[in-house]
Amino acid sequence: MNITDKEVKEITARVIAALEDREDSGEKQSDKNELDATDYPLYKKHPEKVVTPTGKTLEDINLENVLKQKVQPQDFRITPQTLKMQGEIAKNAGRPAIQNNLQRASELTNVPDARLLEMYNALRPYRSSKQELLEIAAELNDKYQAPICSNWFKEAAENYEQAHKLKGDN
Numbered sequence: 001m002n003i004t005d006k007e008v009k010e011i012t013a014r015v016i017a018a019l020e021d022r023e024d025s026g027e028k029q030s031d032k033n034e035l036d037a038t039d040y041p042l043y044k045k046h047p048e049k050v051v052t053p054t055g056k057t058l059e060d061i062n063l064e065n066v067l068k069q070k071v072q073p074q075d076f077r078i079t080p081q082t083l084k085m086q087g088e089i090a091k092n093a094g095r096p097a098i099q100n101n102l103q104r105a106s107e108l109t110n111v112p113d114a115r116l117l118e119m120y121n122a123l124r125p126y127r128s129s130k131q132e133l134l135e136i137a138a139e140l141n142d143k144y145q146a147p148i149c150s151n152w153f154k155e156a157a158e159n160y161e162q163a164h165k166l167k168g169d170n
Contacts, residue, residue, distance in 0.1 A: 003066065011076075012063045035085055036092035042085055049085060053077050053109075080106035100148075107146035123156055125165040132167070133157035 003011075039045045047058045052075040065071045087102035108116060119136055122128045128136075133153050141150035160166045 003069075011061075011066055011071075015061050015063065034092055035088045037089060040086075040089050040093070042082065042089065050082055051079065053079050078109065080109045083109070104148050104152070107140075107144065107149050110144045110146065111140075119153075123153075125160070126167055126170045128160075129167045130157045130161050133160070 035042070035046075043050050043058060050058055052061070054072070054075055056071065056075050061071055061075060083102045083106035087099040087106070090096070090098035090102060111119070119140075122132060122136055134157050137150045137153035137157070140146040140153060
């Protein structure tokens with residue numbers, strides 16, 4: 001996969017800005033066990049905890065590695081662990097709803113993009129039967145180990161049935 005000059009410039013600008021912010025902050029690591037609002041933003045306060053899906057650190061994401069193609073597009077994806085840490089910060093900052101959203105997002109990182117889009121479209125009113133939604137719920141649970149999202153599809157199947165929003169109801 002070839003990266004365009006424009007993409008290299010954009011990536012470089014983000015990396016440089018992140019590194020400058022980190023250097024300017026001079027903040028120390030916390031010794032506490034759980035992350036809280038003082039740990040936000042995670043990439044500035046604890047850059048050692050933020051890694052790519054392939055295990056690269058923030059320091060590995062630099063212009064030299066981009067130009068040598070040692071950094072791939074997948075290295076710019078967030079990991080389930082990072083989302084869970086951000087959720088922990090949200091929870092301890094009194095924002096449990098954000099934590100719940102980040103938990104669901106962490107589960108969905110394992111689902112291929114094309115399949116995720118199909119699942120999203122299946123949730124639109126009148127697009128799926130109850131059985132189809134329950135099959136997606138089973139797939140999320142069994143194939144992708146995503147129990148929270150699986151339960152969400154089960155709930156949608158029940159709610160759509162009650163609201164007459166299933167395929168064939170219109």
